[in-house]
Amino acid sequence: MSNEIYRRVEADPAYQQLVQRRGRLALLLSVTTLVAYYAFMAVVAFAPTALSPTIFEGGTLTIGAPIGAALILGSWLLTGWYVRKANTEFDQLTHAIAERAK
């Protein structure tokens, strides 16, 4: 692949836009996931009783269970969101950029 194509791509304003938008989304989602996870771990390590209230009055299941499950489900949904954005919007941008640079 010749350097010229890469130079043309770099010069394309759409490329700058792609890099910026995708980079920002990826960073935002990673930080969200990791902050949620490490916050949960911090509560588990330093304030375990915070997870102890039961869901139902007089029940057994604590709120820790659905919160934990929500971490798995939620971060999975974030991957879904990213994949959807990337496979439609970002890929269209990429495709157009590649076509123009040919």
Add this chain to the structure above:
Amino acid sequence: MKPLMKTGALSALLLLCAGVALAGPGDVGQVAKQPINMTAIAMFLVFVLFTLGITYWAAKRTSSTSDFYTAGGGITGFQNGLAIAGDYMSAATLLGLSSMVFLRGFDGFVYTISFFIGWPVILFLLAERMRNLGRFTFADIASYRLHQGSIRTFAAFGSLTVVCFYLIVQMVGAGQLIKLLFGLDYPIAVVVVGVLMVVYVTFGGMIATTWVQIIKAVLLLSGGLLMLGLAMSHFGFSIETLASSAVDAHKDGAAIMHPGSLLADPVTAVSLSLGLVFGTAALPHIMMRFFTVPNAKEARKSVFVASGFIGLFFIVVCLLGLAAIVIVGKDPQFFENGDIGGKLLGGNNMPVMHLAKAVGGDLFLGFLSAVAFATILAVVSGLALAGASSIAHDIYARVIKKGQASEAEEMRVSKIASIGLGVVAVILGIMFEKQNVAFLVGLTFGIAASANFPVLVLSIYWKGLTTRGALIGGIVGLVSAVTFVVLSKAVWVVVLGFEHAVFPYEQPALFSMPLAFFFTWLFSVTDKSARAAVDVSGFRDQNVRAQTGIGAAAASAH
């Protein structure tokens, strides 16, 4: 007693994250051989015959190096997602995580979450860039703009080290597990695993390995769901009923619904999770999976599919552990001498197997045992393939032959390499039978996270990385990870017999990763050589390709 239990539980975790199902250091080599289980063996034979058929089919489609290493890039995102899930849903996660929940309740669930959380991050930050930059191996990415000979050799060496240690852990785990579930002798079990692995990889390459992985993932997932259905019928399909019965049945009572003492040591917890998250991303056989799909779009899709199945499976496994507390924990037939609350038959990793027998009888137990064996086979095949590609593609074709090797020559070397790895794996597996392999797991993930990961991520993201910085930083990561593990309790006390561990934690990542990053940075920014200028100027083109995939290897259809 308490700290002892904690380290025991942590080493169980270390073992299971590497894909081995052993309860702790003390259990290795002490598993009693069970009577020969004919149902399990028959079902396993069906699996083997079927997968050999697939290997035969795959062999006819494997004619180029690209077919061999990456299935020609012709695997779809969904298929690859299932295969990745297969890599991650090992026999060990099934047995190990469920036994964690069985023994410790909520703490087991917390660990399960830690095993999961790396996947989304891999998707956001690495998956598509890896697909856009690499062709066959991790070394392709690391040496994209850096000096080919030295960086490729280092990356290949890093991959091979991880592959070999991981293979030992898998082989030893396989031998023990098979002895336990099938009633076969340890050496026979190790040889069977070694031979089948070589056959899959040598003849069927990545196509066969991928399909073995997919079939196993489907079997494991459907088996787990079926068992969950059978178990939940005991509780009227209510999780609340299940939880309250578990609290009644467990010796710790209501405590199993709260976080316990396992995370009382936050340093170890953080170090463990760092090693898991970043070590996983840098395991050669996992990275290789991203090159089997045709483009970045499919690479992303595969992580979405994989993390969905992994998440589902993990939640199922936790519920199975909870159900086992009630169904297995109250049934004398599963305890030695019928002593409820005493030693579990077959060791601490058996709750889910006993649960299978309790809810589905011997037939279901046989099925689950066969799936567990199949699981190990699939993982070692992926490892052997990753190792063979490092030897044939990186060291032979690129470094020794400087890119001048013909396709046929490279194929021949890769096949010889996979046979060689099979022989090495069997020999090491037999040598290490009576050894405590817990330290190898810490080592494997420590090296992956400290030697391979910094080089991988900095080569993709940091313009200033130079050949000198990557080499020195990578070696510092490698050496410090090895040193910390050797000085930790698992080696210093348990293997070498000293009284006190010099390094107080089991996982090196929290310490060795920053060291690797720091030295990579230091020796890159102070690098004023001509090579450094080439390295830095190469980033511009590399980044455009990483971002857009323009110039990345195209796929062939299968």
